[in-house]
Amino acid sequence: xxxxxxxxxxxxxxxxxxxxxxxxxxxxxxxxxxxxxxxxxxxxxxxxxxxxxxxxxxxxxxxxxxxxxxxxxxxxxxxxxxxxxxxxxxxxxxxxxxxxxxxxxxxxxxxxxxxxxxxxxxxxxxxxxxxxxxxxxxxxxxxxxxxxxxxxxxxxxxxxxxxxxxxxxxxxxxxxxxxxxxxxxxxxxxxxxxxxxxxxxxxxxxxxxxxxxxxxxxxxxxxxxxxxxxxxxxxxxxxxxxxxxxxxxxxxxxxxxxxxxxxxxxxxxxxxxxxxxxxxxxxxxxxxxxxxxxxxxxxxxxxxxxxxxxxxxxxxxxxxxxxxxxxxxxxxxxxxxxxxxxxxxxxxxxxxxxxxxxxxxxxxxxxxxxxxxxxxxxxxxxxxxxxxxxxxxxxxxxxxxxxxxxxxxx
Amino acid sequence: xxxxxxxxxxxxxxxxxxxxxxxxxxxxxxxxxxxxxxxxxxxxxxxxxxxxxxxxxxxxxxxxxxxxxxxxxxxxxxxxxxxxxxxxxxxxxxxxxxxxxxxxxxxxxxxxxxxxxxxxxxxxxxxxxxxxxxxxxxxxxxxxxxxxxxxxxxxxxxxxxxxxxxxxxxxxxxxxxxxxxxxxxxxxxxxxxxxxxxxxxxxxxxxxxxxxxxxxxxxxxxxxxxxxxxxxxxxxxxxxxxxxxxxxxxxxxxxxxxxxxxxxxxxxxxxxxxxxxxxxxxxxxxxxxxxxxxxxxxxxxxxxxxxxxxxxxxxxxxxxxxxxxxxxxxxxxxxxxxxxxxxxxxxxxxxxxxxxxxxxxxxxxxxxxxxxxxxxxxxxxxxxxxxxxxxxxxxxxxxxxxxxxxxxxx
Numbered sequence: 083x084x085x086x087x088x089x090x091x092x093x094x095x096x097x098x099x100x101x102x103x104x105x106x107x108x109x110x111x112x113x114x115x116x117x118x119x120x121x122x123x124x125x126x127x128x129x130x131x132x133x134x135x136x137x138x139x140x141x142x143x144x145x146x147x148x149x150x151x152x153x154x155x156x157x158x159x160x161x162x163x164x165x166x167x168x169x170x171x172x173x174x175x176x177x178x179x180x181x182x183x184x185x186x187x188x189x190x191x192x193x194x195x196x197x198x199x200x201x202x203x204x205x206x207x208x209x210x211x212x213x214x215x216x217x218x219x220x221x222x223x224x225x226x227x228x229x230x231x232x233x234x235x236x237x238x239x240x241x242x243x244x245x246x247x248x249x250x251x252x253x254x255x256x257x258x259x260x261x262x263x264x265x266x267x268x269x270x271x272x273x274x275x276x277x278x279x280x281x282x283x284x285x286x287x288x289x290x291x292x293x294x295x296x297x298x299x300x301x302x303x304x305x306x307x308x309x310x311x312x313x314x315x316x317x318x319x320x321x322x323x324x325x326x327x328x329x330x331x332x333x334x335x336x337x338x339x340x341x342x343x344x345x346x347x348x349x350x351x352x353x354x355x356x357x358x359x360x361x362x363x364x365x366x367x368x369x370x371x372x373x374x375x376x377x378x379x380x381x382x383x384x385x386x387x388x389x390x391x392x393x394x395x396x397x398x399x400x401x402x403x404x405x406x407x408x409x410x411x412x413x414x415x416x417x418x419x420x421x422x423x424x425x426x427x428x429x430x431x432x433x434x435x436x437x438x439x440x441x442x443x444x445x446x447x448x449x450x451x452x453x454x455x456x457x458x459x460x461x462x463x464x465x466x467x468x469x470x471x472x473x474x475x476x477x478x479x480x481x482x483x484x485x486x487x488x489x490x491x492x
Numbered sequence: 493x494x495x496x497x498x499x500x501x502x503x504x505x506x507x508x509x510x511x512x513x514x515x516x517x518x519x520x521x522x523x524x525x526x527x528x529x530x531x532x533x534x535x536x537x538x539x540x541x542x543x544x545x546x547x548x549x550x551x552x553x554x555x556x557x558x559x560x561x562x563x564x565x566x567x568x569x570x571x572x573x574x575x576x577x578x579x580x581x582x583x584x585x586x587x588x589x590x591x592x593x594x595x596x597x598x599x600x601x602x603x604x605x606x607x608x609x610x611x612x613x614x615x616x617x618x619x620x621x622x623x624x625x626x627x628x629x630x631x632x633x634x635x636x637x638x639x640x641x642x643x644x645x646x647x648x649x650x651x652x653x654x655x656x657x658x659x660x661x662x663x664x665x666x667x668x669x670x671x672x673x674x675x676x677x678x679x680x681x682x683x684x685x686x687x688x689x690x691x692x693x694x695x696x697x698x699x700x701x702x703x704x705x706x707x708x709x710x711x712x713x714x715x716x717x718x719x720x721x722x723x724x725x726x727x728x729x730x731x732x733x734x735x736x737x738x739x740x741x742x743x744x745x746x747x748x749x750x751x752x753x754x755x756x757x758x759x760x761x762x763x764x765x766x767x768x769x770x771x772x773x774x775x776x777x778x779x780x781x782x783x784x785x786x787x788x789x790x791x792x793x794x795x796x797x798x799x800x801x802x803x804x805x806x807x808x809x810x811x812x813x814x815x816x817x818x819x820x821x822x823x824x825x826x827x828x829x830x831x832x833x834x835x836x837x838x839x840x841x842x843x844x845x846x847x848x849x850x851x852x853x854x855x856x857x858x859x860x861x862x863x864x865x866x867x868x869x870x871x872x873x874x875x876x877x878x879x880x881x882x883x884x885x886x887x888x889x890x891x892x893x894x895x896x897x898x899x900x901x902x
Contacts, residue, residue, distance in 0.1 A: 092703060093703060093705050093714070094514075094515070094518070094531070095518050095522075095528045096518045096521075096522035096528055097514070097515035097516055097517065097518035098515075098673065098703075098705055098712065098714060099515070099707075100511070100512055100515040101510070101511050101514065101515065101531075102510055104504075104507070104511065104533070105504070105508075105509070105511065106507055107507065108504070108505050108507035109507030109508065110507075112507070118505045119505075119534075119535070119540070120505070120532065121505065121511075121531070121532070122532055122533075123514070123530060123531035123532075123533075130529070130530075134530075152681075152704075190682075190683075193686065196682075234706075236880065236883075272600075276603075293502065293503060293508075295503050295508050297509075304508060356773075356794075358776075361777075361780075362777055362779070362781070362785075363766075363768075363773030363775070363776030363777040363792055363794065364773070364777040364780075365773070366768075366773030366776075366777075366794045366796075367771075367772055367773040367774040367777045367885075369772070370771075370772025370773065370794075370796060370885075371772070371881070371882065371885065373847070373849065373881055374849070375796070376796055376797065379796050379797075380796055380799070380800055381793065381795050381796045381797055381800040382792070382794035383792075383793060383794075383804075384766075384773065384776045384780075384791045384792035384793075384794065385791050386776075386785070386786055386789050386790055386791045387789075387791055387834075389790070389835070390834055393833075394791075394793075394804075394834075423804070424800055424804075425799070436783075437783070439784070471781070471783055475777075475780075475781065
């Protein structure tokens, strides 16, 4: 089944909103083995909408439109769809009850504008919106499907997960496609590609597809099995890959390093703290973004100022002068200091020059020291992360979590 | 000038990469007053590329294609463009010299695959890539323009900024469009729309356009002046808006609350620390994501465990039992504690139930207390942030920074 995603909104066209909806929908649709042929992003304009639908139906059996359904926006999607499908808006009592429920929950009064959201096209099936006031619409005509749903991400996601995706699987008798994404860290794409040349050639000869998906600090490898291949054949390929680059692989699919490290800590009944200078709390944020992290994470000292390194973490004032804040001596003292202060089994410490200012010929922007304190001692590693502040913070956090993970696996 | 963006890549279609390129390009193109009519995202497939170009040229005078030019990918863009424009690949010495320079910089050997990147279509102008090995191509035919550039974000951005955007301004004699984005916090879209009904009606009567751009914790208002309006006319509209909702507006354009609050601290020569429970270091991360924040930010105590609240921040163990960690008493003690410990003028503290577990009928998931300690004392506020963990953390951070900003403006 070919499917096309149409996202309506000037804010998308002129980049005031990043189109995370298309990415999320693309991923979910591919996962149930629908073939995503195109994303089309257009203006909230009648002619643009009609043209996009006509062309999309030439490419795809199913078209999903998001956006253009809010109460305050200059929206014309619903009226345009009525014209396109030669139907009219009629009052839908179930939609109104839902709108009233939402307003009651939020303790607010219903406006005329909101009541109009209960008007829906006569020949469309209503798709319930459990999180918002704009209902979805499902049109079926000449064997083609067109769905129109809100662009608010959590409303869209709930409608897709609760109703649309399961309905697609049932309606189109879909079977899952065998595909896996292997996560690597600590190696750049081109070096990885060189190491994997022979493995990749054999993979392709056997009809598999491979894609390199690099992002700051990590490279994901997506392997897709040919039609008719068993899940076992795919796992065989993964095993041969793991044998070639065991040190760089840290997980698969949507797993995140902070989750993997956290699970290892929980399983071993061990605790963690962080002492962060250049990462400024970002590692603590990543760790605590995982629900349940209070099982193993006690806290962090973000020691941005040197006096905090000295007073709270017990770093030697003399060493700060002698070696500088960005040094092996200081970062190891930070790790041991926070481990001791917060009474944890493990600790991560970071100190570096995130930039863009503050670099010297001896200690350039991008220089980072990371230390890991363990129940047995402390070790550290030096990195050159490049000149971009945001990337340096991100890459430092991933490298630190990777060092911790490897230590926990020992 | 109408422009369409075509992004090539299966990783975009199936959502393994979020299309930040299209957003960035859309914003930059709109800023020089080009009219972005569509984003089209397609597969790395010859037929899809040819069809997309044909249709794009019906809608737009200028088409910019990103992606499909890397050495490791299964790319066919360059060959497809040669066929489409009826030309052939020829060796380009300038491109080769650039590739050699890049490899020398990285201390690596040139492969045959990389040398082939110096082959470029005969009838296209080469667009230099200062950050990578894939050159861009600029085709001109029958008054239409087609540009093909790499999809690697920092390579694409440098080519756009250094050459393509200035060239567009010169070539198409563009003048900037008057547009402003006003940033609001602490009020939801629908309430804002109700308050602004009269102002919005007058705005539209005068030919201006208004868009509401909500995201967790904030709503951006984009006002666009009609053609021929002066910048002064736009500023007049902003002034009347500011008079209606002064308490909700915190900035404009791309300003961020953490930057605005930081600038206020620097201007007043004041310092800040944070004590974070439910935000887990996220506020410290936002503050330190701003270059130069070490001027005013000393550090943070992420007190995820209660023992850290007691031992490091001096929160009363008895109050933790009596009132619970998520309470006015505890959050105010946290703020005063970190202000004292890190010796700062101001301090932010957060304590809440981010969820999805840990809620009770009395203290539901989403309940958050935020305290601000000032040179004069401490104050706090209670919030109900909803059930989504990620949103609660984000909204709590924005609310806290907003409370601090308002206090600094007093």
